[in-house]
Every structure is written in structure tokens, then in C-alpha cells.
Amino acid sequence: MAENDHEPQAIRAEALESLLIEKGLLTADAIDDVIVRYSERVGPMNGASVVARAWSDPEFRSRLLEDGTSAIKEFSFEGGQVEKLVVVENTEKVHNAIVCTLCSCYPWAVLGLPPKWYKDPQYRSRIVSEPRTVLKEMGLDLPADVEIRIWDSSAEVRYMVLPRQPELSIGKSDEELAQLVTRNSMIGVESL
Numbered sequence: 001m002a003e004n005d006h007e008p009q010a011i012r013a014e015a016l017e018s019l020l021i022e023k024g025l026l027t028a029d030a031i032d033d034v035i036v037r038y039s040e041r042v043g044p045m046n047g048a049s050v051v052a053r054a055w056s057d058p059e060f061r062s063r064l065l066e067d068g069t070s071a072i073k074e075f076s077f078e079g080g081q082v083e084k085l086v087v088v089e090n091t092e093k094v095h096n097a098i099v100c101t102l103c104s105c106y107p108w109a110v111l112g113l114p115p116k117w118y119k120d121p122q123y124r125s126r127i128v129s130e131p132r133t134v135l136k137e138m139g140l141d142l143p144a145d146v147e148i149r150i151w152d153s154s155a156e157v158r159y160m161v162l163p164r165q166p167e168l169s170i171g172k173s174d175e176e177l178a179q180l181v182t183r184n185s186m187i188g189v190e191s192l
């Protein structure tokens, strides 16, 4: 597994980090740089620009839904974890959300670092067993006739949600559209 946040590993990582800093082999700044790189630069704005393009360009949207891995290569994003990316589209009748039930697999290159709750065992089990309730608790109250599909990420396949475009945003530029797209909407726990 590429990244794994089971408790013992997290403790080991912290111990290793402290030791490397203590021995002068690594600085806390260097670690912060990596975190900033993934949370701000590589982060969710990459996914947001993919969504904006899909909203404004129907041909790209088709390519993206057919083969997400190839379609996002057009963007030359840095950051990994998208060796196989599947993009799932929300519609009026179908709502998608992503999870990694086993650990915390997540499409880093398009969404940045996973939020803390994504790694929480509660989210990982309950989004599968009671998705409607969990989404409601997170502020997304879906109509009863909307089907919810949960996609379980793995080391082999990562998922990203293509949220529905807000009606009032039709005709805006890709830059303006990207501003509307939130990380959580691409995980599928929020609507726009």
C-alpha cells in the first residue's frame, strides 16, 4: 500500500520524523514543504481544473469518463497515485462518493492530500453500510429517489467524482468554473 494510516504506521512515521530531525538529517521545514506541495499546489485545484474542463468541453468530458487515466495526462500534473484513475459522474438520479475501506487510497495528483475524516475508520465503514445517513450527517441530504453509489479505492484503482455543474455557472470561463469546485464535491460528500 502506498500510503497507509493505520495507527501503528502513523506512530512509526512520527517517531522516524523526530529521529531524523534530531540527527540533523531532515528539517521540519522540509517536511512542511512536502505537505504544502500536496495540499496547495498538487492539491485539489488540479481536480477542480479537470472538472471545469469537463463541464465546458463535452468531448473532454466523454474522454474523461471513458478513460480518466489518459484524459488527465493532458494536464501534466505532478504527484502520483493516479496510475489508474476512474472518474464517476453525478447526475440528477445518481450520486457517487469515494472511500478506501481498507486504508486511505486517494487520487493525490488530482485531489492533493486526503482529509483526516477520509482515513477515519468510521467514515470508511459507515459510508458503505449507511451512505445516505453519513452523507446527511456531512451536510448532504439527497432526495430519496437519488441512487447512491460508493466506489472503494485500492492501490490499483483510484476514483474521483465529477460533480454536477451548478446551473448558474453555465457559460463561465474554465478559471471561474474551477473556483466553484470543492475538494469534498470531488470526493462526493458535497454538492455544488
Ligand code: FE
Residues within 6 Å of the ligand: 001, 003, 100, 102, 103, 104, 105, 106, 153, 154, 155
Ligand atoms: Fe487504501
